[in-house]
Amino acid sequence: MxxxxxxxxxxxxxxxxxxxxxxxxxxxxxxxxxxxxxxxxxxxxxxxxxxxxxxxxxxxxxxxxxxxxxxxxxxxxxxxxxxxxxxxxxxxxxxxxxxxxxxxxxxxxxxxxxxxxxxxxxxxxxxxxxxxxxxxxxxxxxxxxxxxxxxxxxxxxxxxxxxxxxxxxxxxxxxxxxxxxxxxxxxxxxxxxxxxxxxxxxxxxxxxxxxxxxxxxxxxxxxxxxxxxxxxxxICAGEFGGYHSRMKGRFPGNMRWAMTGGLLVDREGRRFMDEQLLADQPLSVGGEVTLRAGSYYAVLDEAFYQGIRSARSVYDFYGRPEEWKTGKSALDRGPWPFPEDLERDISEGWAFCCGSLEEAAAHFSLPFLEETVTRYNAMCEAGQDTEFGKNSWLLKPVAKAPFYVFAYEPSAxxxxxxxxxxxxxxxxxxxxxxxxxxxxxxxxxxxxxxxxxxxxxxxxxxxxxxxxxxxxxxxxxxxxx
Structure with a gap:
């Protein structure tokens, strides 16, 4: 006592x-x-x-x-x-x-x-x-x-x-x-x-x-x-990169795709958020939306993947829009990703590269993925996000094979x-x-x-x-x- x-x-x-x-x-x-x-x-x-x-x-x-x-x-x-x-x-x-x-x-x-x-x-x-x-x-x-x-x-x-x-x-x-x-x-x-x-x-x-x-x-x-x-x-969400329980390293480079403003879909392959929220407010609003989704996926094509790889930063890739303050402060660094990481990430089971969206949908059981991408690409072509109101500079189509899909779970x-x-x-x-x-x-x-x-x-x-x-x-x- x-x-x-x-x-x-x-x-x-x-x-x-x-x-x-x-x-x-x-x-x-x-x-x-x-x-x-x-x-x-x-x-x-x-x-x-x-x-x-x-x-x-x-x-x-x-x-x-x-x-x-x-x-x-x-x-x-x-x-x-x-x-x-x-x-x-x-x-x-x-x-x-x-x-x-x-x-x-x-x-x-x-x-x-x-x-x-x-x-x-x-x-x-x-x-x-x-x-x-x-x-x-x-x-x-x-x-x-x-x-x-x-x-x-x-x-x-x-x-x-x-x-x-x-x-x-x-x-x-x-x-x-x-x-x-x-x-x-x-x-x-x-x-x-x-x-x-x-x-x-x-x-x-x-x-x-x-x-x-x-x-x-x-x-x-x-x-x-x-x-x-x-x-x-x-939760106070993880903001340095995504997370999946299958990944073996801490914040591997390819986990950052969810933070880049590109297309995100839920466990059925449907779009569920303004993706800029996760790029701009990963700790708070963006993280909360992913918590609500429970699991989600980043979907991108070869043009997007290689475009960000060749750019100095994510902010550069989007043309350095002056009004995107967080893009300038948080996403103006790089380069990444590193191609040697992709094979490892695929072997761990949370990343996938394929020749068609049909393959991607089958691999991760995303029944509405192809329908979602078709609708998303139409909005990209029109230059207006009529679903969630994402800024026009973030609208990049998912059209050129190969396609990449990265799986995520929320983290805290x-x-x-x-x-x-x-x-x-x-x-x-x-x-x-x-x-x-x-x-x-x-x-x-x-x-x-x-x-x-x-x-x-x-x-x-x-x-x-x-x-x-x-x-x-x-x-x-x-x-x-």
Missing amino acids: EHTDVVIIGAGGAGMMAALTLAKAGRSCVVLEKGKHLSVSNAARAGGPSLADTLLQEEENCTVSAEMLFRHMYGFSRGTVDGGLLYRCIRNGRKVEALLRESGIQLRLTEDLYSVGFRARHFFETPAPQRWELLAKKLEEYGGRVVLNACAGELLTENGRICGVLAVDGQSGEQTAYYGKAVIIASGGYLGNEEMLKQHFGDITVGPLGSRLSDGAGIAMALKAGGMEDRSWG WCTIGGVKTDAFCRVLDRKQKPISGLYAAGVDNGSCYCAPYYDTEGACLGLAFTSGITAAEHILGNWSA
């Missing part, structure tokens, strides 16, 4: 920011981390957070105010999140930056890759393994600590209040009860729980690009304690969606009342993330960091002896 002021489940972005905030203020805390080392969380390996009102932005004369970032994100959410919570979190951006800098972590401000209109993302210059070790070292200096191999299994209650966590050592099996005045659940979602994924998204494959240790245990504990789910369930860096909280990260019961002593931060918090995922790059990590601080500050502000 151990006693501390606050028990935190998970040493990811939310958990570590909460712990640092509490310990710096003089409160004892223990962070229970299921992993064997510190850098197992999605946050420890992520590129960097989206933050507002930072010194780095001031230094580069491009400040993104909390009001600006809030208006953008809340508008994108269409009111499906707790606006008070979102705004309270966003205002903690400079505090996150300060804690990272105090720990010795270096940051740089990135460009506006997906053309949202401002530069909010702060990229980690310090390598992934080192930066979480620096956070843990700073936490120890403040008096907090991290316990590794600690699998939180049950919330402890006393007189109707959450008062601790019963954890099991993942190696020895020994149980330890950690008691405190409050518990913060920040266990990182449910990407490692196939049953939960299927519960929310159906009997499809969602490729886990992030930590599989995040198995929804924190969410389950909160629900068992009387909490309830919020409505927004989604992490899940979003979890338990409902109030504007201070306190977990709410079904009567909308806070459960005494229980908080949820990061992606276990279902009230500050929307589906689809925000179009702001780094929003997931930014909200994980800032919600951890929000929870910690409420505990500090309501401390009683």
